[in-house]
Amino acid sequence: MATEADARMIIDQLLKDAGWDIFNKAQVSTEESSADGRADYLLKNTRTQPLAIIEAKRFSVDPYSAKAQAKDYAQSLNVPFIILSNGKEHYFWDYIDGGDARPILGIPTQADLERRANLKIHRMGSLQASLDAIPYPVKFRFKGEEIEARPYQLQCLEKADEALIAGRRRMLFEMTTGTGKTLTIAMLMKRWFQSAIISRVLFLADRIELAKQAKETFDDYLRDWPSALLYGGKKSLEGQIVVGTLDTIAGQLGANGFGHGYFDIVVTDECHRSIYNTHRATLAHFDAIHIGLTATPNPGELRWISDHERQLVKSTYLFFDCWDSAKKEGMPTFSYILQEGIRDKFLANYKIYLAESKLTFEGATWEDDEISYGDWGRTAESEDRLKLIIDEYFRIEEERSLARPRKTIAFAVSEKQAVILERLFNKLLPDDACLRIADQLNRSPDQVRQEFAKKITCYSNNGNPKPVIDQFKYDPLPVIAVSVDMLDTGYDHKEIENLVMLRPTKSAIKYAQMCGRGSRLCPRISKTEFLIYDFVDNTENFDDPGMEYHRPKEVSARYGLEQPGEAETDVDTTPPPYPKPKTHEFFV
The missing domain is CATH 3.40.50.300 (P-loop containing nucleotide triphosphate hydrolases)
Incomplete structure (x- = not known):
């Protein structure tokens, strides 16, 4: 019969894989005494201060059931994080203000845990207090112009804040084409950077061309937080914002790659294309706040005629914890559809x-x-x-x-x-x-x-x-x-x-x-x-x-104007004339 010792053998290997030296008591100590018993593992920061405990259970025990016991140890030892594991299943718990214990695929590195702990020090109290201290953007400079934030963008930020405070770690924003999804997420990132909720971001685009466009937005609006475009090779350590494609990121995992806790937030653009096959596993690798962006039409706006696509969209809602099983429909964190944009005269x-x-x-x-x-x-x-x-x-x-x-x-x-x-x-x-x-x-x-x-x-x-x-x-x-x-x-x-x-x-x-x-x-x-x-x-x-569209009944061939009282017309204003071409303006 498997025992807790068997589970600890696997946990020891997971610690090694994450770069922990399990033989160095300045990093990892075992059977650490607390007021309520002994913590199986105590992980320490670079100054040998308590950082996290690991509560180990035998294979047959669901580690989630050890929450109460582990919390007593953590509070006694004054550590901010708890890891629950039976060697096969693992949970990470930021029990102070990170919601409930959540499944993870591996153990974070010492550097990533220490960085997350430092974020807490820089906050102005609770998540709510930290966010309340940062005003929502009303007007700002973007691409050389004075921009006024649109009402739906501010509503999106509010919904994201509310979901975060309520302990949500996965969110889905449905915003129709032309409403500025990338700028909206940049506004959210800046707000969460300023409130010390996050310090590292991964932005995933569908194609490298779209990744480049996103980086341009970040370089302008988030100029105080450097970004790096990831093509391949070694992981980028240059930017707090890493921009790339799923295929590129998938090759940066594992040994010497991005660890499970390297990013605080992972944003997936056109996410309905990403929640399948190996890409789903790539996203699940990261223990982060996951935000999906999509212009996917609301089923109430267009009729679905493809069962394959219907299942794809349902899978997207399920991944981002937005599927209502009782109603059998998706409930995105925030939605702004095409007809709303037209009604509000933004589209x-x-x-x-x-x-x-x-x-x-x-x-x-x-x-x-x-x-x-x-x-x-x-x-x-x-x-x-x-x-x-x-x-x-x-x-x-x-x-x-x-x-x-x-x-x-x-x-x-x-x-x-x-x-x-x-x-x-x-x-x-x-x-x-x-x-x-x-x-x-x-x-x-x-x-x-x-x-x-x-x-x-x-x-x-x-x-x-x-x-x-x-x-x-x-x-x-x-x-x-x-x-x-x-x-x-x-x-x-x-x-x-x-x-x-x-x-x-x-x-x-x-x-x-x-x-x-x-x-x-x-x-x-x-x-x-x-x-x-x-x-x-x-x-x-x-x-x-x-x-x-109905054709006009009669149109002047010369001027393109309908006769009075006839059918609909296109009201056009002639734009400024184009300049005469120079020899280098066109392709040969």
Whole structure:
């Protein structure tokens, strides 16, 4: 029969793995006498002062049951932390102000425990008192401008504070695209840095490009707390904020890597993609406050049509302790959905044009929630079918206000389809529109005809699409970007006014992310709404609540103005004219 001594053999090895010298009594002592008995292990800081006790139990005993006994020892020895272990299961308990004992996968290092203990010394009393001493940000400088905090951002900070004080260690923030998730979490991090709740942060992004964007935000708003972008190799010791991807961090665990207690808070952006397979284990490695950020649509806003995705979202809620089993729904710590942003005039409204021409799915093969471009692709990518769609697009566009060319993203299925779409958009651009746009942009008609549309895929610019992405964002041409998985997420371009759906999907998350590319307001061009052209029935499949766009009855071909008393119009303000091009402005 296994005894407590067997459990202690495993605990000894866990201590060694975490860098503790179990033979050095200045670090680890055993059978330490207290007023109420003997603590199995006493861990000490670098000045040999008590730091934590470990209460060991045999394999058959749930270590959580030893809380009361261990707390007596800890209070008697004046140690701030308790570890409960039977060699197989382990709990960490910051019993003073850290909530209940929580499961951990291993023992923290001496340095990490000592750092956490020092944080307590710098606080102004309890968590509540420390947070109350720090005012919420009302106005602040960001990217060279005076910014006023939005009401929903302050509400998010309040909800996070309340959850922390209530002992929550996992939180989920659902914030729709365009509402500033990264800036909001930076505001929270600064507040918790200042109140000595945290001293080290790990921010995990879905892609390295998004990690770089997040670091730019932190470098600006959190300039007093240095950040480091982690690519690979050795762990970064340069910053209090480490930014990286899950794949990179996963290679930094274990010996000489990040310990279980290295970070005080782990923020996972687009977290619905991370709670599966090995990534879930990577997140669970860290004994930290876990905050998930997601623009995942609330099930009440869009209809789920994928069981796979429904389970994925449920798993996200479960990981962040936000799943209500009785109601069978997620209860995020904070939520701010698209319709709320539109109502509060922080996001652009939108309308949906339900196209007459459709791409059909006969013969389609689906891979999870995305369509496979096999036999269906060869049919759908036929030139005649796509020509019909593009002709309809231009017919509707030319009936709308013509004050300026509208920046547009066309979502395509494949590289092959994108190449055809780029060519057809350029070829079928009406002559009148070509001449008008050339005049509006101070470009030659030839250049407009050649560069009106460009594809942006992983193959663009010899496998380096970033210059083409930047050209679309900062230059007047191209007007249309044909994207294959490049501009669906994490792309911030406020001037996007049209989205063309040529990519079917069963993923409500994917659809919401594509729609989010147009949701940002743009005062420079007086943009308050955008239009979704749906050629694949995505909007109907997800029961999108957006208002349907109806064509004007009569439009002046010359000025793009509706006759009095007719149907809806686009109210546009002509932006400042573009300068004439210099020889170095465009790509050859």
